[in-house]
Amino acid sequence: YDILVVGGGAVGTGIALDAAARGLKVACIERGDFASETSSRSTKLVWAGLKYLATAFADVLSLDRWAKDPAATWTHFVQEFQMVLHCHEERRFMTQQQRHLVYWLPIAVPFESWIKKPAPFGQPLFALFPLFAPFVFKFYDAMSGFSCPPSYIMTKDMARTKFPQLVDGLKYSMVFYEGHHNDARTNLAIALTAAQKGAHVANYIEMVDLIHDDYGHKVVGATCIDRLSGDVFDVRANKVVLAGGPFTDQLRKKEINSKNSNDNNHNRAERRYNTTNFFAYPKQQVSNSTNTPVEQQPFQ
Numbered sequence: 128y129d130i131l132v133v134g135g136g137a138v139g140t141g142i143a144l145d146a147a148a149r150g151l152k153v154a155c156i157e158r159g160d161f162a163s164e165t166s167s168r169s170t171k172l173v174w175a176g177l178k179y180l181a182t183a184f185a186d187v188l189s190l191d192r193w194a195k196d197p198a199a200t201w202t203h204f205v206q207e208f209q210m211v212l213h214c215h216e217e218r219r220f221m222t223q224q225q226r227h228l229v230y231w232l233p234i235a236v237p238f239e240s241w242i243k244k245p246a247p248f249g250q251p252l253f254a255l256f257p258l259f260a261p262f263v264f265k266f267y268d269a270m271s272g273f274s275c276p277p278s279y280i281m282t283k284d285m286a287r288t289k290f291p292q293l294v295d296g297l298k299y300s301m302v303f304y305e306g307h308h309n310d311a312r313t314n315l316a317i318a319l320t321a322a323q324k325g326a327h328v329a330n331y332i333e334m335v336d337l338i339h340d341d342y343g344h345k346v347v348g349a350t351c352i353d354r355l356s357g358d359v360f361d362v363r364a365n366k367v368v369l370a371g372g373p374f375t376d377q378l379r380k381k382e383i384n385s386k387n388s389n390d391n392n393h394n395r396a397e398r399r400y401n402t403t404n405f406f407a408y409p410k411q412q413v414s415n416s417t418n419t420p421v422e423q424q425p426f427q
Contacts, residue, residue, distance in 0.1 A: 139370035173306025183207035232307035
């Protein structure tokens with residue numbers, strides 16, 4: 128093979144698809160079910176980056192940042208703004224071209240006061256966010272060319288009817304829309320597309336060791352085990368890509384020693400602007416956690 132990809136999550140199968148589409152001979156192995164780990168434990172959101180838009184404006188409105196390095200402040204703002212625009216383009220593409228996988232999800236942002244303390248993102252002007260939130264979300268809609276359902280104000284009575292768990296004293300709620308998908312199904316669709324492009328894709332195949340050349344300097348493949356039959360065999364490849372998500376460091380120990388990895392898992396009930404966002408997902412409620420050390424557990 129030209130490339131052996133170890134890991135059948137969204138990243139691993141995406142690498143296999145990209146390489147196969149370029150005419151390379153590709154193998155992709157997964158030790159369990161496709162999307163059985165991180166790729167089935169996301170928020171399920173196809174998100175256009177509202178938080179990054181907020182941090183971009185928080186920085187550009189900071190007098191301290193302008194005083195320290197005006198060029199870097201402006202450059203950072205432009206880069207963040209362009210990144211959010213690109214996210215809107217990607218979201219629009221997925222909602223229009225992948226309608227069997229992606230649909231629009233309403234998200235309610237409740238406000239219990241007209242002034243937020245402490246000010247979100249350390250920007251004093253953002254303390255007034257409950258007052259200008261309707262304009263912010265309309266601007267967010269406009270960034271996607273109004274391709275999403277329009278954001279709107281939900282009165283406190285309607286919000287309490289839909290979300291009876293909300294605290295007393297609610298002022299109102301804003302409702303806006305993000306893309307939503309079944310991440311595991313999307314992962315499987317990527318794997319199937321990679322196979323259609325000619326990649327050899329197999330699950331329940333686990334890498335147990337890396338194969339080095341005679342000098343011990345270059346990885347030239349992997350020793351694998353079929354977890355169903357117990358058969359052990361070698362897969363030779365010019366390049367080996369380790370796409371194990373938070374388990375990648377365990378895989379890299381076959382090659383080099385490395386530091387602890389970080390996970391990037393997201394959950395389904397986030398806090399943004401010191402305000403809880405509510406959106407429906409069957410029988411689950413999860414919170415956001417990014418870049419925290421992983422206590423890696425052996426695969427069962």
